[in-house]
Amino acid sequence: MFKKGSVKATQKPKVKNDLRISGYTDGDYFISIDSKDFFGKAVSSPSGKYLIAAHKKDLVVVDHRKNELVYEYTFKGNLSSFDLLITDDLYYIVIDISNSQELVNEFFCFGPNGKPVIKKKVNANVQSFGISEDRRYVCCQNANNSDHPDGGSLLLFDTKTNELLHRWTPETGWADYYTFDTRDKNIILHYDDKGQYRYTFSGELVDKEQWDQTRLGTLNGYQLINIAEEKINSLESSSNNQLQLSDYQPVIELLAAAVEKDISSYQKAIAYRRLGEIYHTFNDNINALENLKRAIENNPKIGVMRMISKLEKEIDE
Known part of the structure; x- marks a missing residue:
């Protein structure tokens, strides 16, 4: 499934008696597995059906309602426990940050079968990411790296063809989150402090007039x-x-x-x-x-x- 030495996965493991899910009053969950010396803060799917958590090089996907493991993985480098996303239909995004000091990350998007639909080496630190409602499109936006085109850019992927569709540097900067208009082939970058702006899948800023007005004011x-x-x-x-x-x-x-x-x-x-x-x-x-x-x-x-x-x-x- 992966190149040798990249990441090893055990699919649909048996229920482990030492799997524990701890809930806290602020809504956070933590997953611990004593036999794996695993303890990590979990990210929940929107309905709470699934949880995903990382600890060092290990990643686990858990069925919250059944209290059992769905998938577990060992990556070649450390994972960011904050850079995780999981959907109710079991798509999930993971960032391997093993070479972050050299400004190299690996961006993964897995499908429901536990296999990657997108795997991409990125020559920058991945800062944020999103997935379309139909799971056809995935994006990631990167921090700066003046020595490579990936730096500061947004990468848009097609999960059906497993390819990079386009890469560009959004004029509006780094977004807080993303939504997709798959009918018109648009991606919308959302900002907590300056609204939202629509780009075509080829990187053209559709809401340019709106952005120009916002930029003058902010x-x-x-x-x-x-x-x-x-x-x-x-x-x-x-x-x-x-x-x-x-x-x-x-x-x-x-x-x-x-x-x-x-x-x-x-x-x-x-x-x-x-x-x-x-x-x-x-x-x-x-x-x-x-x-x-x-x-x-x-x-x-x-x-x-x-x-x-x-x-x-x-x-x-």
């Missing part, structure tokens, strides 16, 4: 300026030689929002200078001059006096 001025600079660099490095002022409208909105935030005078001067340069590029001299003057008001050494003098002469003419 990010600080420094973050807005950084995003604006990234967009400017992307526009200037593109092969499009017919750029219009409208192409820079998202940049203008970001910079205009940034100067309204609590940022230093120096950063405000930079933002206003950028706005002035954009307007000047497209011959909007009135707006260019207005923003350059605001730049120098915030920092007299921002280096725009010559451009201001030139624009004043052109406007007077």
